[in-house]
Amino acid sequence: MTDSWRDHVRKMYASAIGRHRRELITPALILDLDVARRNLEFMTKRLSTMKAKLRPHVKCQKSVELARLQVEAGAIGVCTATVWEAIVMRRAGIQDVLIANQVGGREKIAALAHAARQGGLTVAVDHPANAEELSKATQAAGSKLDVLIEVDVGMGRGGVRSVEAALTLAHRLAELPGLRFRGVQGYEGHCMLEPDHALRIQKANAAMEYLGTVIDRLAAAGFRCEVVSGGGTGTYDITGNNSRVTELQAGSYIFMDNFHGGLVPGFSRSLTVLGTVIIQHGNTIVLDAGRKSVGIDFVLPSMVAYPFYQARYFAEEHALFDVDERCSLKLGDTAELTPGYCPSTVNLHDAYHVVEKDTVVDIWPIVPRGPGHGGILNDL
Amino acid sequence: MTDSWRDHVRKMYASAIGRHRRELITPALILDLDVARRNLEFMTKRLSTMKAKLRPHVKCQKSVELARLQVEAGAIGVCTATVWEAIVMRRAGIQDVLIANQVGGREKIAALAHAARQGGLTVAVDHPANAEELSKATQAAGSKLDVLIEVDVGMGRGGVRSVEAALTLAHRLAELPGLRFRGVQGYEGHCMLEPDHALRIQKANAAMEYLGTVIDRLAAAGFRCEVVSGGGTGTYDITGNNSRVTELQAGSYIFMDNFHGGLVPGFSRSLTVLGTVIIQHGNTIVLDAGRKSVGIDFVLPSMVAYPFYQARYFAEEHALFDVDERCSLKLGDTAELTPGYCPSTVNLHDAYHVVEKDTVVDIWPIVPRGPGHGGILNDL
Numbered sequence: 001m002t003d004s005w006r007d008h009v010r011k012m013y014a015s016a017i018g019r020h021r022r023e024l025i026t027p028a029l030i031l032d033l034d035v036a037r038r039n040l041e042f043m044t045k046r047l048s049t050m051k052a053k054l055r056p057h058v059k060c061q062k063s064v065e066l067a068r069l070q071v072e073a074g075a076i077g078v079c080t081a082t083v084w085e086a087i088v089m090r091r092a093g094i095q096d097v098l099i100a101n102q103v104g105g106r107e108k109i110a111a112l113a114h115a116a117r118q119g120g121l122t123v124a125v126d127h128p129a130n131a132e133e134l135s136k137a138t139q140a141a142g143s144k145l146d147v148l149i150e151v152d153v154g155m156g157r158g159g160v161r162s163v164e165a166a167l168t169l170a171h172r173l174a175e176l177p178g179l180r181f182r183g184v185q186g187y188e189g190h191c192m193l194e195p196d197h198a199l200r201i202q203k204a205n206a207a208m209e210y211l212g213t214v215i216d217r218l219a220a221a222g223f224r225c226e227v228v229s230g231g232g233t234g235t236y237d238i239t240g241n242n243s244r245v246t247e248l249q250a251g252s253y254i255f256m257d258n259f260h261g262g263l264v265p266g267f268s269r270s271l272t273v274l275g276t277v278i279i280q281h282g283n284t285i286v287l288d289a290g291r292k293s294v295g296i297d298f299v300l301p302s303m304v305a306y307p308f309y310q311a312r313y314f315a316e317e318h319a320l321f322d323v324d325e326r327c328s329l330k331l332g333d334t335a336e337l338t339p340g341y342c343p344s345t346v347n348l349h350d351a352y353h354v355v356e357k358d359t360v361v362d363i364w365p366i367v368p369r370g371p372g373h374g375g376i377l378n379d380l
Numbered sequence: 381m382t383d384s385w386r387d388h389v390r391k392m393y394a395s396a397i398g399r400h401r402r403e404l405i406t407p408a409l410i411l412d413l414d415v416a417r418r419n420l421e422f423m424t425k426r427l428s429t430m431k432a433k434l435r436p437h438v439k440c441q442k443s444v445e446l447a448r449l450q451v452e453a454g455a456i457g458v459c460t461a462t463v464w465e466a467i468v469m470r471r472a473g474i475q476d477v478l479i480a481n482q483v484g485g486r487e488k489i490a491a492l493a494h495a496a497r498q499g500g501l502t503v504a505v506d507h508p509a510n511a512e513e514l515s516k517a518t519q520a521a522g523s524k525l526d527v528l529i530e531v532d533v534g535m536g537r538g539g540v541r542s543v544e545a546a547l548t549l550a551h552r553l554a555e556l557p558g559l560r561f562r563g564v565q566g567y568e569g570h571c572m573l574e575p576d577h578a579l580r581i582q583k584a585n586a587a588m589e590y591l592g593t594v595i596d597r598l599a600a601a602g603f604r605c606e607v608v609s610g611g612g613t614g615t616y617d618i619t620g621n622n623s624r625v626t627e628l629q630a631g632s633y634i635f636m637d638n639f640h641g642g643l644v645p646g647f648s649r650s651l652t653v654l655g656t657v658i659i660q661h662g663n664t665i666v667l668d669a670g671r672k673s674v675g676i677d678f679v680l681p682s683m684v685a686y687p688f689y690q691a692r693y694f695a696e697e698h699a700l701f702d703v704d705e706r707c708s709l710k711l712g713d714t715a716e717l718t719p720g721y722c723p724s725t726v727n728l729h730d731a732y733h734v735v736e737k738d739t740v741v742d743i744w745p746i747v748p749r750g751p752g753h754g755g756i757l758n759d760l
Contacts, residue, residue, distance in 0.1 A: 012755035025487050027751040059696060081697045101697065104658035104668060104712055107405050126659060129711050152661070156692075157700060161661045189695075278484035279506065281532070281541045288484060291677065292727050293751035312536075315569075316439060316723055317461045317481065320537060331509050332484055343696055347672050348727070350752045369750075371407040371673035372730045375392035 005375070009351045009365035016363065021355045022334050026276040027293035029345070030336065031255075031352040031364070035270035036066070039254050040073040042266050043236075047074070047248075050240040055079050055098060055229065057251030060343045063352065064092035065364045066254065077120075079229070079249050083112045084368045084376050090120055098148070098229065099123040100185060100249055102130055102158055107377065113137035113145065113178075114380050122146035122227075124185050126159050128172045131179060138178030146182045147173060148227060151214050153186040153207035163217050170223045183227030184218070186211035187249065192234035193298075195262065204238040212244045234263040255342040258299040272304060272336035273345065275319060280331045284312075287319040287335060294319070294337055295344030304336040385755070389731045389745035396743065401735045402714050406656040407673035409725070410716065411635075411732040411744070415650035416446070419634050420453040422646050423616075427454070427628075430620040435459050435478060435609065437631030440723045443732065444472035445744045446634060457500075459609070459629050463492045464748045464756050470500055478528070478609065479503040480565060480629055482510055482538055487757065493517035493525065493558075494760050502526035502607075504565050506539050508552045511559060518558030526562045527553060528607060531594050533566040533587035543597050550603040563607030564598070566591035567629065572614035573678075575642065584618040592624045614643040635722040638679040652684060652716040653725065655699060660711045664692075667699040667715060674699070674717055675724030684716040 016024055024030070047054055056070045059081040067078050067089055077096025080086045086097045103112050103123055115121060116138060125131045125147050138145050149169050152159030160166045166184070173181045188207035194200040208230065215225045231239035231248040233256075240248050252260045255271035273294045275287030291314050294301050300311045301319065306327055312320045319337060321327075329335055339345040346352075346366055354362040368374045396404055404410070427434055436450045439461040447458050447469055457476025460466045466477045483492050483503055495501060496518060505511045505527050518525050529549050532539030540546045546564070553561045568587035574580040588610065595605045611619035611628040613636075620628050632640045635651035653674045655667030671694045674681050680691045681699065686707055692700045699717060701707075709715055719725040726732075726746055734742040748754045 008755075012758060013752065015758070025753055025757065026485055029752075102658040102666075105406055105656040105714075106712075108656075126661070127711055130658075133712065156664065157666060157695065157698060158659050159661075276485040276488075278482040278510075279538050281506070281539075284536065286482075286537060289751070291724060297671065315537065316727075318537060331507055332486075332513065334485075344671060347696075348750060350750050350754060370728060370730050371669070372393065372409075373405055374730060375388075377405065378392060378395070 006365040006367060010363045013351050013353070013363040016353050016360045019360050021274065021353070021358050021360065024274050024353055024360070026274050026334060027289040028274040028353050029349040029351070030272045030274055031354050032270045032272070033354050033356050035268050036254050039256065039267045039270060040069060043253050044073050046237065046266070047240060051243060052231070052240040052245045052248045055247045055249055056254070057100065057232070057249045058085055058089060060251035060346065061254060062346055062366045062369065063364050064089065064367070067092065067094050070254070076247060083108045084373050086121060087111065087115050087376055088367055090115060090118060095120050097121055100187065100229065102126060104130065109133050109137045110141070111377055111380055113141035113143050116143035116145040117141060122148060122182060124148050124150040124158065125169065126150040128169055131169065131173055131176055135176035135178045144178055144180060146180050148183050148185040148229060149181070151184050151186045151211055153188050153211050154203070155187060155189040157189065159186065163214055166214050166218060167221055170218055170221065181223060183225035183229070184211065184215060185229040187230055187232070188235055188239065189232065192232050192263070200235065201238050204235045205242070208239060208242045208244060215244060233260050237264065252342055257339045257342040258302060259297070259341050262299070269304070269338050271342050271345065272338055274334050274336050277329050277331050277333050277335065283322050283324060285321050285323055285327070285329055287337070288317060289319050289337055290315045290317045292316050293348055295339050295341040297341035297344050299340040301337045301340045304338055386745040386747060390743045393731050393733070393743045396733050396740045399740050401654065401733070401738050401740065404654050404733055404740070406654050406714060407669035408654040408733050409729040409731070410652045410654055410735055412650045412652070412735050414736055415648050416634050419636065419647045419650060420449060423633050424453050426617065426646070427620060431623060432611070432620040432625045432628045435627045435629055436634070437480065437612070437629045438465055438469060440631035440726065441634060442726055442746045442749065443744050444469065444747070447472065447474050450634065456627060463488045464753050466501060467491065467495050467756055468747055470495060470498060475500050477501055480567065480609065482506060484510065489513050489517045490521070491757060491760055493521035493523050496523035496525045497521060502528060502562060504528050504530040504538065505549065506530040508549055511549065511553055511556055515556035515558045524558055524560060526560050528563050528565040528609060529561070531564050531566045531591055533568050533591050534583070535567060535569040537569065539566070543594055546594050546598060547601055550598055550601065561603060563605035563609070564591065564595060565609040567610055567612070568615055568619065569612065572612050572643070580615065581618050584615045585622070588619060588622045588625060595624055613640050617644065632722055637719045637722040638682060639677070639721050642679070649684070649718045651722050651725065652718055654714050654716050657709050657711050657713050657715065663702050663704060665701050665703055665707070665709055667717070668697060669699050669717055670695045670697045672696050673728055675719045675721040677721035677724050679720040681717045681720045684718055
């Protein structure tokens with residue numbers, strides 16, 4: 001289904017190709033490929049001095065085209081948040097895919113075990129009961145699945161809560177057919193929200209130091225960690241320099257947004273949402289791009305051309321700004337918004353309007369969009 | 381495209397039909413039709429004592445099946461936030477559709493004017509320049525379009541900002557070919573967020589009193605308001621009793637959610653999102669239903685079975701709760717969440733799993749999903 005859906009999306013938005021980025025039907029999601037390429041290059045350059053390799057998180061972009069660009073730029077594969085994202089990426093030819101999350105529920109586990117027949121899939125586990133379900137499913141599907149033990153390094157979400165629990169799980173994994181232990185994942189997500197850079201370094205280092213202890217204890221028990229996966233865009237320059245970490249799960253670096261832009265320098269905004277001024281009274285202007293087209297998580301979006309205005313609010317279909325004489329926008333004009341948060345923005349749209357030199361050159365479908373399986377299950 | 385897309389969505393999720401509501405692939409959007417029907421009946425009963433008729437806002441539900449149920453229950457038509465929603469509703473046979481919002485941008489205005497050839501469409505205007513664009517487009521399409529003057533009644537978003545501006549716009553509309561003035565819209569959106577009921581009554585009445593002044597001044601100038609449209613679920617029992625208001629734009633009443641549930645009594649929650657416990661450590665459980673599947677606007681979602689727990693947070697793919705001995709959920713169990721806000725929840729999903737007596741009886745596509753035109757434009 002995903003291939004026919006991809007074709008369908010391309011056709012739906014094909015009339016945008018060849019247009020200037022300011023002349024699109026709004027709200028429109030725009031990917032400036034020139035800027036995204038510069039972000040790729042900057043990340044490649046930065047990582048060249050670090051030991052860790054990049055495994056970009058595709059929950060941010062949900063695009064096989066972007067994933068391929070990331071792999072061409074040196075990424076060792078990708079990571080995903082869901083089994084459906086992982087299946088889409090494997091089918092698109094990405095050779096090494098990590099589901100950096102627990103997979104639960106009978107059918108999602110079965111889909112994962114089925115997809116594992118083609119190899120190239122790793123999943124995070126943090127509980128013996130979940131590992132047992134995965135093992136049973138691989139037996140039924142006749143497949144083998146690589147696993148990382150997720151270790152809670154302070155975020156308090158996924159991950160075993162102690163060294164002892166990590167050891168218990170490693171021993172259990174060794175007993176379970178169909179599963180192969182490859183290492184650990186420790187995601188220091190609690191550090192991403194720390195705006196103070198010195199404090200972020202301190203927190204991220206503490207998280208990785210604890211992960212190092214777990215790795216040592218696992219090694220002492222005979223479980224060597226070939227893979228140590230962690231990090232995000234907000235900590236890539238800290239965690240990427242940690243001597244234990246082998247791969248970084250940064251994803252937002254390719255787009256940047258108002259949230260991440262405040263955390264790490266050197267990247268530019270490649271993702272925007274174009275809106276049209278549909279309301280104008282006095283100093284108030286309203287664009288037709290609200291919470292149903294642009295992610296406002298953590299930080300509000302802003303206008304690219306007028307970054308100094310703080311939005312009054314984002315309604316479902318409205319972005320409201322109180323402006324002054326510095327703003328020349330008139331009713332019917334279009335303006336680009338920088339999202340507050342890119343992953344939730346992308347998730348709302350059918351496709352990227354891919355722009356080079358300010359002109360739309362391609363339509364890249366966003367797949368899998370939405371929380372459902374979107375028909376992927378029916379194709380297995 | 382919308383019809384073939386609807387068929388496609390039905391096929392994608394067809395395997396859910398016949399299952400118990402707790403046995404779905406998660407995250408899954410569930411519409412309890414038994415509860416929704418009770419909400420419809422309760423609203424019909426409440427409105428039977430009021431002068432205003434119901435024009436439910438379909439931005440909340442994006443479903444032609446639900447719109448038809450609402451019209452069967454006595455609604456005079458529907459209102460929408462976008463031109464694409466309006467086109468979908470007209471095509472589905474809803475006879476009277478109001479776009480309760482400004483439509484801007486060349487192609488969206490052209491699409492509106494084209495769709496107006498079939499009649500049954502009204503749009504809000506609040507600016508002479510926008511009215512002129514609409515007039516030109518109807519001329520080009522050979523159509524006529526009904527319009528309401530939107531009056532800002534205190535929200536500060538859409539709407540003319542003064543009685544004089546309303547009069548100026550009414551005079552301009554009378555000169556413009558293709559447009560027919562039918563009345564006014566005054567949306568007291570600023571009152572919906574007022575939790576104190578007495579204060580909400582006071583604010584909503586003040587808003588409608590001002591709208592009454594505008595109506596009187598328009599009438600004195602020869603512009604009779606056949607339609608006076610306003611209200612939402614949070615104010616329906618106030619605005620619906622206002623003697624000037626002819627129609628109410630409430631929409632969320634059919635679902636209710638944690639936001640609206642705190643505002644108006646008598647309705648029950650018909651919309652939920654099913655999640656699976658994918659992580660469990662000590663007292664912490666994590667469901668696989670985060671911000672990419674359930675709207676957290678204004679108020680956080682809660683578990684239907686354990687409404688007394690406040691979520692610690694919602695990540696993109698995770699709902700995290702700290703529970704105690706009252707909670708019997710185990711790894712792999714499913715649990716339903718009541719959304720914080722329904723309109724943003726629905727917008728994330730492909731389809732409703734429609735449930736009667738706890739069993740899925742149908743799949744209802746969510747159309748148009750997403751901020752793009754989704755191919756609707758290509759069919760015009």
